[in-house]
Amino acid sequence: MISVLIVDDHEIVRAGIKMMIDEQPDMKVIGEAGDGQEAVQKAQDLMPDVVIMDLNLPKKSGIVAIREITEENDEIKIIALTMHDGREYIFGALQAGASSYLLKSHRVNDLLEAVRTVSKGEAYLYPNATKFLLEDYIWKSAGVRAHTLMNLSGREQEVLSYLAKGYTNREVAERLFVSIKTIESHRSKIMEKLNLKTRPALVEYAAKNGFLDFS
Template sequence: MTELDITRILLVDDHPMMRRGLRDLLELEPDLEPVGEAGSGPDAIRLASELEPDLILLDLNMPGMDGLETLKRLRDDEVDARIIMFTVSDDQSHVLEALRNGADGYLLKDMDAEHLVAQIRQAAQGKLALSPELTMVLAEAIRERPKTSTQVQASSLTKREKDVLRWIAKGQSNKMIARKLDITEGTVKVHVKRLLNKLGMRSRTEAAVWVVENQLL
């Protein structure tokens, strides 16, 4: 029997009832584990550092430090968890800004519970989580994606860096990459942070797209 790969999730929303509902929903799933709750941006940044979750479900509209600013701060702090914006806003500018600043997904709060869980699992597997009605916005985000990373040539990466990138592109968690490469999870985290800095990227999703574009798979 194979070991179940658990996705540890931090819930960030300024409404306690929303956090409670999400926690109750996720606790029903054997592979999804809510490990913490934050009601503000500063609390989210602190808990992300303390708990090191695999995934952060982040509300957009919060008083004080909003979700976009929190997202930027998390990426500036080199938090490598997958981050999904979870909001009522389908404003195109919000979607684009979130994706450009390192979000791994953008989900609307009016989606049904089953679909939400499926999208969270998709993000946990390294894929982009996106509400269906936002697909055209994603296409525009990809077209307008900053090209700073193209200055880095695939040939400049070490063999180990390419190995890590390939597993990222296949949606593997740090834990699974460590097993595949027979190194520690801490070493994988160091590699991932260095790679994102080297490529000028803010999320694993961007890195996965870069791997496909450069035919490294």
């Protein structure tokens, strides 16, 4: 029996997934969580085989929650189930430790197959996610690095890495033992030097340039 923890901030979504999972003879929902912080705690307490995780969560982002869960216990397999199909979300989730990335628009059978697949220690990706991974491999194999990278100081590169992985300004400040204002200043300079306007653009840049390595 595959034990499953469902994480989504919408109760109606959790209820629908739970009904679908509990109808399967080889799966059982053992818990639910409505935010990222609760997800990490319940994963530690319940030790599910598989976690189905939304990415847009209150209190703690899904990507940060994925990383914290897998760092604590890499035997727990995580399926990122989201409405976002952007490259930055896919890279963020997979490099945080997710074994699967699915969209909420996919078929019910896709999610069921993903649960069974990741519970065996294998990965399950939809075609677009696989395409992005192949493109990233080719990008890195060719040694392509944005020339603007050289304009970033060592500390700015460190801050970029944390921000791209989903940490808030406060969390980065706590990890680097500096003030939030200092992190905000670094972030502003990074965005200016790289000519980026949004956080998703920053994450995509970080993914292409090797800043999302969670090893």
